[in-house]
Amino acid sequence: MLDGKIPSGPLAEKWTRHKFEMKLVSPANKPKFTVLVVGTGLAGASAAASLSELGYKVKVFCLQDSPRRAHSIAAQGGINAAKNYPNDGDSVHRLFYDTIKGGDFRAREANVHRLAEVSQNIIDHCVAQGVPFAREYSGYLENRSFGGAQVSRTFYARGQTGQQLLLGAYGALMKEVARKNVDLYPRREMLDLIVAEGRAAGIVCRNMISGALETHLGDAVVLATGGYGNVYFLSTNAMSSNVTASWRAYKRGALLANPCFTQIHPTCIPVHGPHQSKLTLMSESLRNDGRVWVPRKKGDSRAPHAIPDAERAYFLEERYPAFGNLVPRDVASRAAKRVCDDGLGIAGGNAVYLDFRDALARCGRAVIEERYGNLFQMYEQIVGANPYETPMMIFPAVHYAMGGLWVDYNLMSNLPGLYVLGEANFSDHGANRLGASALMQGLADGYFILPYTIGDFLAGSGKANVTPEDAPARDALRDTQARLDRLVGLRGKRTVDELHRELGLLLWEHCGMARNAAGLRQALQRIPELREEFWINVNVTGSQGTFNQVLERAGRVADFIDLAELMCLDALERNESCGAHFREEHQTGDNEALRDDEHCCHVAAWAYGGPGEAPVMEKEPLTFESVHLAQRSYK
Amino acid sequence: MAEKTISITLRVWRQDGPQAEGRFASYHAKDIPADLSFLEMLDIVNAGLEKAGADPIAFEHDCREGICGSCGAVVNGHAHGPQRATTLCQLYMRHFNDGDVITIEPFRAKAFPLIKDLVVDRSAFDRIIQAGGYISVKTGTAPDAHAQLVPKPKAEQAMDAAACIGCGACVAACPNASASLFTAAKISQLCKLPQGDPERKRRVSAMIRQMDHEGFGSCSKHYECQAACPKEIKVANIATMNREFLRTLLPGE
Numbered sequence: 001m002l003d004g005k006i007p008s009g010p011l012a013e014k015w016t017r018h019k020f021e022m023k024l025v026s027p028a029n030k031p032k033f034t035v036l037v038v039g040t041g042l043a044g045a046s047a048a049a050s051l052s053e054l055g056y057k058v059k060v061f062c063l064q065d066s067p068r069r070a071h072s073i074a075a076q077g078g079i080n081a082a083k084n085y086p087n088d089g090d091s092v093h094r095l096f097y098d099t100i101k102g103g104d105f106r107a108r109e110a111n112v113h114r115l116a117e118v119s120q121n122i123i124d125h126c127v128a129q130g131v132p133f134a135r136e137y138s139g140y141l142e143n144r145s146f147g148g149a150q151v152s153r154t155f156y157a158r159g160q161t162g163q164q165l166l167l168g169a170y171g172a173l174m175k176e177v178a179r180k181n182v183d184l185y186p187r188r189e190m191l192d193l194i195v196a197e198g199r200a201a202g203i204v205c206r207n208m209i210s211g212a213l214e215t216h217l218g219d220a221v222v223l224a225t226g227g228y229g230n231v232y233f234l235s236t237n238a239m240s241s242n243v244t245a246s247w248r249a250y251k252r253g254a255l256l257a258n259p260c261f262t263q264i265h266p267t268c269i270p271v272h273g274p275h276q277s278k279l280t281l282m283s284e285s286l287r288n289d290g291r292v293w294v295p296r297k298k299g300d301s302r303a304p305h306a307i308p309d310a311e312r313a314y315f316l317e318e319r320y321p322a323f324g325n326l327v328p329r330d331v332a333s334r335a336a337k338r339v340c341d342d343g344l345g346i347a348g349g350n351a352v353y354l355d356f357r358d359a360l361a362r363c364g365r366a367v368i369e370e371r372y373g374n375l376f377q378m379y380e381q382i383v384g385a386n387p388y389e390t391p392m393m394i395f396p397a398v399h400y401a402m403g404g405l406w407v408d409y410n411l412m413s414n415l416p417g418l419y420v421l422g423e424a425n426f427s428d429h430g431a432n433r434l435g436a437s438a439l440m441q442g443l444a445d446g447y448f449i450l451p452y453t454i455g456d457f458l459a460g461s462g463k464a465n466v467t468p469e470d471a472p473a474r475d476a477l478r479d480t481q482a483r484l485d486r487l488v489g490l491r492g493k494r495t496v497d498e499l500h501r502e503l504g505l506l507l508w509e510h511c512g513m514a515r516n517a518a519g520l521r522q523a524l525q526r527i528p529e530l531r532e533e534f535w536i537n538v539n540v541t542g543s544q545g546t547f548n549q550v551l552e553r554a555g556r557v558a559d560f561i562d563l564a565e566l567m568c569l570d571a572l573e574r575n576e577s578c579g580a581h582f583r584e585e586h587q588t589g590d591n592e593a594l595r596d597d598e599h600c601c602h603v604a605a606w607a608y609g610g611p612g613e614a615p616v617m618e619k620e621p622l623t624f625e626s627v628h629l630a631q632r633s634y635k
Numbered sequence: 636m637a638e639k640t641i642s643i644t645l646r647v648w649r650q651d652g653p654q655a656e657g658r659f660a661s662y663h664a665k666d667i668p669a670d671l672s673f674l675e676m677l678d679i680v681n682a683g684l685e686k687a688g689a690d691p692i693a694f695e696h697d698c699r700e701g702i703c704g705s706c707g708a709v710v711n712g713h714a715h716g717p718q719r720a721t722t723l724c725q726l727y728m729r730h731f732n733d734g735d736v737i738t739i740e741p742f743r744a745k746a747f748p749l750i751k752d753l754v755v756d757r758s759a760f761d762r763i764i765q766a767g768g769y770i771s772v773k774t775g776t777a778p779d780a781h782a783q784l785v786p787k788p789k790a791e792q793a794m795d796a797a798a799c800i801g802c803g804a805c806v807a808a809c810p811n812a813s814a815s816l817f818t819a820a821k822i823s824q825l826c827k828l829p830q831g832d833p834e835r836k837r838r839v840s841a842m843i844r845q846m847d848h849e850g851f852g853s854c855s856k857h858y859e860c861q862a863a864c865p866k867e868i869k870v871a872n873i874a875t876m877n878r879e880f881l882r883t884l885l886p887g888e
Binding site: 050071128132133137138157278280451498542549 | 652693721751764765766780791
């Protein structure tokens with residue numbers, strides 16, 4: 001049985017008590033420790049900057065040309081915090097409860113409570129950094145609402161909140177680089193984890209310009225490498241978002257938890273054709289003012305403005321009157337899928353309207369433009385239609401991975417010395433993440449949790465003392481080289497993207513918004529065939545020793561194929577519906593997700609079984625001390 | 636309804652590395668759906684090259700939503716192409732015509748050494764930020780967010796400047812390859828906010844010094860940067876930067 005190392009004591013006191021009980025590293029000793037941070041999104045950049053401020057030596061790695069380009073930059077709508085500035089009844093406990101409930105009771109209670117506790121510090125810190133949050137005319141901060149909450153607790157900077165928070169964290173990181181306490185390694189892709197005597201002690205990465213492999217050693221390794229939504233090929237993730245760092249850690253012994261929990265975001269621009277390379281999100285904040293509807297009549301081909309209100313089905317408002325258009329993402333996505341499956345989608349296809357007609361009439365164009373201007377502009381650029389005049393068309397798309405590497409309460413993996421932050425870990429969102437909570441979690445992990453917990457480990461374990469000549473470092477380098485040799489030797493007939501697209505379609509079909517045992521078994525049969533096809537028939541042009549984007553993609557897709565298999569296995573093993581994991585066999589009379597708390601109230605953490613062997617599932621039971629496990633209702 | 640498609644000819648700058656000789660190569664892109672993005676069109680051309688065992692065109696891109704600042708090339712003489720306020724990834728083929736010849740070049744500047752084809756090294760921007768493009772607050776020290784109020788117009792102006800994505804189009808568009816707009820945007824954001832005030836003078840001096848040191852040219856008010864900027868950052872920020880710099884020279888300041 002896996003131990004999450006949750007501190008004892010009442011829920012609201014655990015973190016405070018734990019902070020006191022943890023060991024400290026003295027200021028004089030901190031510079032003797034080196035921490036490697038992989039990834040420079042909100043979690044990685046905030047962690048690297050904060051650790052360096054404390055005095056640790058930090059080496060930071062990213063695959064982009066600059067740390068400022070990590071995919072956190074694309075987050076649009078906002079960041080939650082239990083400030084209760086609007087005086088509308090918010091509290092730490094309410095944010096905690098909304099998040100646990102939003103995750104359909106599949107997250108660890110103590111982690112989520114801590115997240116709600118530190119949420120307030122995040123806003124304070126970011127304001128001090130100069131993040132230009134939206135303000136009222138009084139000069140005070142403004143809030144808006146997000147899905148799954150009946151209070152307004154979301155802070156935002158127009159539709160570019162992720163960008164502004166990331167530039168804040170990037171600025172803090174650059175400050176530490178200038179102080180020469182952080183060494184920055186951009187254009188490096190981590191390709192292996194070095195584990196010495198059971199402890200994570202370094203990484204192997206490829207210099208993406210020269211192609212050279214590099215070994216970097218440290219006393220702890222922090223992975224903040226984001227989510228794996230691109231396993232579906234089409235997603236809202238950036239093109240380079242991938243699972244490779246996590247997957248390499250998994251193959252070196254780190255557990256991967258709840259891989260089948262992937263979030264399908266309800267409001268994205270629909271797929272336009274077979275050559276599409278990615279999907280674009282339209283922020284959830286739009287559901288504050290936009291109303292979601294489809295025509296009541298099948299095959300109604302009238303222009304949207306010609307359809308009178310009585311002939312429109314505002315299906316979220318009708319089905320969920322209490323939360324209306326602001327139900328959580330999994331609920332909204334499934335509802336949109338259902339109306340489209342029933343043939344009510346726009347032009348009979350996969351799209352529903354998100355309509356601002358009423359908000360424009362109520363508030364005027366200037367107000368709507370101030371709230372969402374850049375999103376409307378983005379929509380118009382992509383689709384070629386003006387959302388001020390005609391409703392947006394939207395459809396759900398893959399957006400976020402709730403699953404990820406398993407971590408304990410201290411954010412440490414089962415491999416000592418390996419920490420996992422942000423989207424890359426599994427810890428806080430259960431089976432469904434609420435909007436505006438990813439930014440909160442990434443920054444909580446990096447600014448306010450890891451800087452405390454890593455000291456406890458380093459104080460207790462001391463330095464790793466591994467050299468590049470030691471066997472674990474040499475072996476990791478040799479294995480990485482062998483894998484690259486194998487990849488660059490592939491001279492088949494199919495492009496990397498073709499195979500990736502095929503994998504994505506298969507996974508979307510059988511392990512997407514709805515899953516069932518027969519479909520998952522079918523996918524589990526097909527994926528090994530795809531893997532074989534990849535390792536025989538893919539074409540990798542160029543060589544290792546150059547700037548080679550085909551080789552980069554090939555390595556990532558090879559890992560995605562392996563991950564897809566584990567996702568299907570996990571989805572098959574989880575015999576219930578919860579949050580984003582909707583097993584068609586398990587639903588209530590009115591088609592809502594039906595949990596099985598008796599048999600499935602656990603984290604499924606998978607261990608690599610070795611080459612050709614099946615992975616092994618370990619369970620961490622979830623126990624709830626302060627919340628009652630209820631059937632989620634947003635009606 | 637049949638999907639509208641166009642066929643075009645690309646003239647693309649190909650260069651294997653910083654020391655290698657560069658040249659234009661021509662490629663025909665046939666029956667490209669007009670609803671594709673410019674980068675998806677390049678994906679199709681590259682898939683063809685890969686199938687033929689040839690080296691695909693190297694170009695940078697990541698979010699494909701116009702916010703990460705990774706992409707960028709000079710298209711028909713315009714940084715990020717001819718559409719106003721648009722990154723290359725948000726440029727769509729519906730803005731081109733059947734039979735067009737499209738010339739694609741990297742962002743060229745001494746301070747942006749070429750890596751391969753359309754990929755350049757923009758790390759000089761990171762070093763300009765390192766010189767002072769931040770507020771030096773340590774984690775854990777901040778007071779309550781409402782301890783210091785910011786008038787809404789100031790917050791809005793700061794946000795306008797903070798929208799910069801660091802793509803480098805301003806440098807590519809400038810006849811002097813100046814990084815003034817990029818540098819000024821950050822200085823302007825931080826000097827508009829009360830939190831940025833204590834480091835105001837040190838910041839502007841250090842960032843301008845670093846900008847010059849990287850080999851970027853000076854601003855001679857062509858305003859091409861503003862025209863090319865995908866986020867419509869205004870040249871008024873450069874005036875703010877100059878004013879902030881002059882303040883540091885005043886006696887008693």
